[in-house]
Amino acid sequence: MGKEFLKIKESGDAKKIIGDLFEKYYPPESESVKLSDSLNRVLFNDIESRIDFPPFNRALKDGYAVKVEDTYGASEESPNIVKIVDVVEAGDFSDKTLKLGECIQISTGAPMPEGAEAVEMVEFTDLDDEGNVNLFKSLTPTQEIGQKGSDIKKGNKILSKGELLTPSKIGVIAAQGISEVDVYKKPKVGIISTGNELLDNDELIIPGKIYDVNSDMLKTGADAAGSDAKTLGIIKDDYDSIKNKINSSIKDFDVVLVSGGTSAGVGDNLRSILDELGCVYIHGITVQPGKPTLVGVIDGKIVIGLPGNPVSALVIFNMFVVPSLEKLAGIKVDENKNTFTGPITKRIHSPIGRMQYQLVRIKNDGVEPIFKDSGAIFSLATADGYTKVDKNIELVDEGEIVTVTLFK
Structure with a gap:
């Protein structure tokens, strides 16, 4: 008997639900940091000039x-x-x-x-x-x-809220004698991997086991999205172990990501845990790969269950989680800068009824699909991004123009 998806959502509905949950539970907050530690942080307030610059002729x-x-x-x-x-x-x-x-x-x-x-x-x-x-x-x-004040007059705005702090902008602030700045507080993200088959990277590989890919992959992805992320280790496919780990994690983190193992029933375990401790908002999304995705809330903290397969986990994370993390961290993203448009070089067959995210590479100004299963981790190393195939489209023929969302 297959899994029963109780609250399966369309792709667009799932994005809205996740975005609404972030807005409800995590209003943007600021924190003060030393100017020397502010690189790539986002200003929470406008900065005005305290002095004329130059301050003298x-x-x-x-x-x-x-x-x-x-x-x-x-x-x-x-x-x-x-x-x-x-x-x-x-x-x-x-x-x-x-x-x-x-x-x-x-x-x-x-x-x-x-x-x-x-x-x-x-x-x-x-x-x-x-x-x-x-x-x-x-x-x-x-x-x-x-001339005194020829660069900037006292009281004029020199930087605006929402600007990403680069070395040159930090230099402008330093010229005003400012040593600390208010920036968007980074969301704290805890990452749990579950699976009896998983090993830490420093363990010796043995038959039946594989190394944990998702912990480091998701941590670096969350960090790149403006978060302060931490891996929390591997948990066996045991109801109480997973439950206790989630319970302890939500005390220290704003968002907890749980990537599942491949053992039967793991998804049901997480769903039951979320039901017991809080509320499930999404149990399944009509996408490929990544259908068995869970989203719930426990004590005002969002818990997201990602697929265990690395490709599925990364695609779902990028599509459904990263935009909300970036928004919370104050990062503004120009969607057009992260896309490429070109002709597909091989036809894509897609299942009707599910949005498909097809891994691709850019080659000779064309878009080449990468046809491997969602557990083929090395396909990520050669992929430049992915293209979306609508749930109502069964075939994308060779030569058709597609838009690629690029990995950052």
Whole structure:
């Protein structure tokens, strides 16, 4: 007798249910992190400039701060001569007020002295033995000077809520003297693998056993979706063991992913556990691969049962779980950037009544289907993504144009 799917859902309905559950139980929250730890985090609030930047008029080039009148008519054939009265390096300042006939030697980034109107670049000068400077170029007011607030004025918005923090944006924030930022809090995801046949990667392989693929695969996928994920080990196909592990896990994690083993009845165990401890919202989705997918809630925490086969688990995770994790983490995704459109190179036969997610690779600007079963883990290594075949379509013929959702 086959499994009885009690709450089987269409693909679109399942996506909506999962999305609604995330919105109901997990409103977006913020946390404060050190700026040095904020790479690839998402801003929770707008950031306004605390100061003018630059905070003072500064020299843009090494040279001499001068009165522009002292440069009028200057040339290599007929230089104008001014006297050095001070030297100012970056990080220092001069307390002198510049007068006609004087100059102050200045380094790039140093604050302009009082009375100085421009910077004669060192390339257009010559220093004589008596401490005087020959000026060879006529200047205009503010030439080679970065004006106070020319980059950003105090109180202006410099970054917006929802922006992904990159090194350059972190640099902009650092220039404001900000050491901590409010970012979207990462959802905490716990990952449990179940199956009597599973081994940890450091165990010796023996007949009848296989290594646990899903734990590390799902953890890295969840991390890439903006989560803080942790693998919680392998649990045998035993009702009480699985129940106790889920019970303990929901105390520490927002979302618990449970990938099933291949032993008979594992899916029913998880369904019964969710029924006992909480509520089942989805038991089966009309897709291939990945029909035996479970979604439930226990004590306000979402528990998702994924298929044990790695290909099925990854496809279901990417299609139905990742969008909600990314939204909770504040990550905005441009769907068009993660797709490829091209002709299919081999025909695809699809079961009527179930949405099919067909693994494919991009080859010579075409889309080549990968025809292997859902347990063929090495097909993932060669796949660039998958294309969807609608439940009402039985055949996609060679040459038809399809859209591929690319693995990130």
